[in-house]
Amino acid sequence: MKTLIENRIWYKQPASVWEEALPLGNGRLGAMVFGGIETERLQLNEDTLWSGVPKTGSNPNAAALLPEIRRLIDEERYEEADRLCKETMGSYTQSYMPLGDLTVTFQHGDLATEYERKLHLQDAVATTSYKIGQVKYRRSCFISYPDQVIVLRLEADRQNALNFTVRLDSRLKHRTGTDGDFFVLAGECPSNVDPNYYRTDNPIDYSESGMLFEGRLGLSLEGGRSYVDHDGIHVVEAAAATLVFSAATSFNGFDRHPRTDGIDPSPLTERYVTNALAKNYEELLQSHLDDYRPLFKRVALSLGDAGLSPDLPTDARVAAYGAQDPKLVELLFQFGRYLLIASSRPGTQAANLQGIWNKEIRPPWSSNYTLNINAEMNYWLAETCNLSECHGPFLDYIGNMAKTGAVIARENYGMRGWVAHHNSDIWCQAAPVGAYGHGDPGWASWFMAAPWLCAHLWEHYEFGRDVQFLRSKAYPVMKEAAMFCLDWLIEDAGGYLVTSPSTSPEHKFIGPDGKKTAVSKAVTMDMALIRELFTNCIAAMGLTGEDEAFRERLEAARERLQPYRIGKYGQLQEWFMDFEDEDVHHRHVSHLYGVYPGSELTEQAAPEWFAAAQRSLERRGDEGTGWSLAWKLNLWARFGDGNRAHNLIGNLLSLVDSDKEGVTGGGVYANLFGAHPPFQIDGNFGFTAGVAEMLLQSHEGMINLLPALPDVWPDGEVSGLRARGGFEIGMSWREGALVKLVLLSVSGGACTISAGVPLMLQGADEAASKELQLVTEAGRLYTFVAG
Template sequence: MKLNYDKPAKEWTEALPIGNGRLGAMVFGGIETERLQLNEDTLWAGRYQEWECPHAKEVLSEVRQLLKDEKYVEADIRCKELMGPYTESYLPLGDLFLHFEHGQLVNSYERILHLEDGIARTEYQIGDVVYTREIFASYPDQVIVIRLEASKPNMLNVHARLSSPLRYKTYSSKDHLSIRGIAPEEAAPHHFHANHPIVYGDFETTAAIRFEGQLHAELCDGKVEIDHDGIHIFNSTSVTLYWGAGTSFKGFDQIPDKSWNDVSSKVSNYFSPVKKQSFEKLKSRHLMDYQALFKKVDLHLGESTSPNGLSTAERIKEYGASDPGLIELLFQYGRYLMISSSRPGSQPANLQGIWNDKTRPPWSSNYTININTEMNYWLAETCNLSECHLPLFDFIENLAENGKKTAAIYGAEGWVAHHNTDIWCQTAPSGGYGHGDSVWAIWQMGGAWLSQHLWEHYLFHKDKNFLENIAYPIMKGAAKFCLDWLIEDDNQKLITAPSTSPEHKFMTKEGMSGVGIAATMDLQIIWELFTNCISAENELSIDSEFKYELMFALEKLYPQKIGKYGQLQEWFMDFDEEDVHHRHIAHMYGVYPGNQITEKQLPEIFEAAKCSLERRGDGGTGWSLAWKIGLWARFGDGNRAFQFISNLLQLVTDDSESYLNGGVYSNLFDAHPPFQIDGNFGFSASLVELLLQSHQGYLYFLPSLPDVWPNGYVKGIRARGGFEVNLKWKGHKLVEAEIISHQGSICNVCSGDPLSVKQVDGKTLPAHQVDNAVLSFQTEIGARYILTSI
């Protein structure tokens, strides 16, 4: 479980990521000059502001009339009046450079990221001296630790300096080097308008976010000097550097702190406990914390086919998905990135996790909630990292507060969010006050989709306190908005208007439009939200009147339809699409990650959805490929899913490549291109769907196992109902399933073969067939059960 290379990184997408949820760094592994590109998760451009369109209600009424009159193109244009500003950008903090005075001619070199311990290591030999570096981001101690060692005494001579692409100043004190800087007050961040200049305020009086980072050094021997040029270390044998950083961000709805002293004190406080601990103790605390999460899941899909000694980049290029070991590595890498970019108390993982080196990152490195943010967290529950899900829940709570104001502008109750948001929790349509395109900006389902994550978390853990006090109030708010947003058509069916199928346009007699009514994805998300709220009320018994209101609305919801090609229609009418191979596959939501469309419940719609996915083709960007893997897993076609795994595991070296050429960079980052982390997270989640599904009310073992993985096992994955599952298979057949019950729920299991159920103590349990395929038995909290074929 390691990424390994035989030379330093030249490009950012060759460097290796480390992180503790809040602090991130990309480690290049240079020889004479090491570079750590640094991030802190609250360093964003801009500040809280008002972004609502004051006359939205009037514009909405006029747009709906245009849509009723089938003037779609005109409605598309009018929707621009609803748009607020573009969202702000996530920013790089800076760089730490380490200059070594030992020359660059090495005898051997190795650069490694060990996934099992979350440590980046670089080792090389110059002459008869071996130089090693160990770098990790500690969550318990909230610093990045950099250990430098020479194999012979007094052979380390290092100069450390700090810089930033933002406006900054450096300072020195007797015990540390620091950097202070400010974020832009305005970054006009959207990549389509990057020619607009970044705007800074005054260094001392700016209303934007301030940041500070500090670098401390501990030497075992030698001498250290700190001045305006940096930290100078002479004739040492081993050195430990500590990096910590913080910002003036106080909350999504507050003005950032204007006191430099307050920011400095925040950062200094991180170091007080750190200085009292040895490097060995810090490393031990890091390992205990990190491995408690990472080691929950183990996956084996077969013996690796690539020879020992190949770098990770060579393995991708030469073997790709034909190497089961590389697939295992990519799966666990997704889990590693989640642990490293989303921890309790941090911000949720954004479009690039926490790793970004650009002042104008692609798509602002923001939260794109028409697929990408949600995909980031598909793996959290199934891959046994529910702790990492918590930052998203905190964020949704904040978003719901702002979303109430946006809903009110429309004349609706509850809360709403559109396709893009940022650390300031913008909820109005993000479109540069009309410069954007309605096909992506005018989408009112962001809050409704995000609410699914709250319900899913409950299904996996059955925590009624969480459901009653956190999840249900937010879900209800999103549902109340949807009830008010829905209007009746001429047939008394409930529709959404305006409505878009995210980022995909359709042909009308007047031309291309992105805006229509009752896009299929809208209907699927609303159906699921209402259904989840009804199920939640059944669990809590606190809101029966609202439940019946939702049940009545569900009966009137506009139905999904099958089009002229046998496909599931993407829009309410059978329009021809702008691009039959479009990367967005929005109307597949009800198949995955949703659960409305199954072969058992809606067989004709299920087949139509499969037809739609066939028509989309085998291309796609990185995250789109990951989504298609999950979809084919839900359709029961593991071999087709494996084709997309093969497409995903292709080496990308040029960001200018076509959008239909998604793959991975040499450091296994997902290539949209350019880099987006959602493809990494989406792949890990989708792979689990090939091995275990639980969205239909029962555990389904090996539902879509590809032929190329005849033997293998997986341990520690999670299923709805509070179950942890270990599976072992041989010759494509299940050998044994072990189920650990964390909630004492009734366990329903789907298997084509008769199964016996035993507790670990050997007692055979009574179990009964619910139908021809499902076995049901009662579990006890903490008990383990072994299922084998009779």
């Protein structure tokens, strides 16, 4: 399966801003490579480098205020309830920090020709090449997961032509110096960063002890000579050099103080760099490729060829063609998979709002974990796009959140189980954020993060069918989340079980008094999430044979949950009453959760509600921020409208100028990072999930092939996508119809396939059918052809 642009992002000029630089990562270490000529800059990150220390953020006043808030809501005094909710909040989350910069200054000037800068997705290697005079210079950079180092290879095609100085710096409080042949950067994080003022010049607070960190740089030289001093490492008249960098922090767990109970980062960095320097460059590169390539190559995609010029640099290609170019769609799809591999590997932290790439001490929205859509969207692609291992850090994070969330459930609300709200950080803060009275209930007073997070535990089981994972890791966390929901639900006047207070994330309604407010009860998303959690817990109990009495209680409660309602516009209501929207085109589509990423609302199971949900999405429109466009893309795929989904791809594959302030629409920057704006990585991940959802769906108990294929992709092929039940899918289509299917049964068991065209098992005597049912054997490959 070939592609004209060969899974590469490339340019004819260096990056002038961060949003043009190329991202590299191994899950723990990150770098943005600028590819400058006279000066190369690698902006560095380490995934545990956060401000602050563990704090619960609990607010014991919340339990005392809860009955009064509920009374005000019942009396339709929503604005007063909104104000009172502010008094239930805790502290703000902390911020993800930039480590610093690795800067190489060359002594060859900047009058270059034949310049090219590339990111090779299939290898996870960034290269820069150019000529100065008659000398060809080349740089190659990658970040090794096996060796836990950043490797920067510098080469000249003539002896004695390589002269440079390399040093480390940081915007955080730090010092630099030498340690033998190493150049070392050591520093500390601020104890607190106010997330509300990321664009101000207020002083950073180092008044308390924060995270310690260290970066260490070493060198392997070919020809010439080198020396290290307080200015960095200097190389004179070499032919080639390999720079090796690693970093570590004092982070020792989400519940341990990074100073009083932290670890010493220095032995870690010394071991990583020393061990890496014991290998030559070719050995380091091969180890990296052997680790990375098997992950990336699991999925291949070809959407045909529109006959457009393959020779345009990536930024110019996006500007010229956008979604008209199926090769760009393929590229952006694979870029999402690349970014997840680069920012989420076993043993690392979960990918945050910017993956692992951040240059700001006050990053937008703290570059934290926003749990009312964004953190979850980061992992929508993990199972379908064959990167289940990369889901692991997020699943681990959910388990940690359950521990801090149990404290908040008890201390804030006097309830069992665990709860989490809309924001969190590396310390797994579970309280509603708002600086004890100054937050906005429109986002902070949302109590349903735990059910949404638990959906990822269930999805991981659904795709892998690992009952031991379900029994030992997933179900215990799911059960505790369900226990909180049981305690949180109250009976309303109609006899339904409802949530109160309740908000639809970040959206407000216009109440009977004409005022905009956020707090009411029983919003649609709340009820959908709880219903899904109860359903998944019941299914898990059936598989593990546990908790029969608890199962009966969940079944009884599920039957009493307030059902969906249809409003005056034929839309699925977002709130328990048919309120008017504050903004009919609002970026959040939370009330459509039951369509995607949930699976409760389908055309077959709930046709009336399914149609009302589609009407809601039509009213929202096709504009939005980057991640909002990605969510709508996935929804239109679930609605089976491939052409409308492709329209959303067109909006996403539009070039955003990083220098323009006040841009409200989504799209991509020159380096294909998703634009909120500013940069948020969820749009990239959500896009990749959406393309997969257009080609393959498995949420209705069957494998549905090409459910939302747009007219502009009449011919294509894909391999390596995964379906629920433990199946891996490869298929090809011509003129919009499936012609071949290859199915690998990983787990064995029954399988139903819906193809849209008659299929027959190759070599079998059965007649062709549009819907096939078979019992599969684990590890066996099945090939079907159009009959």
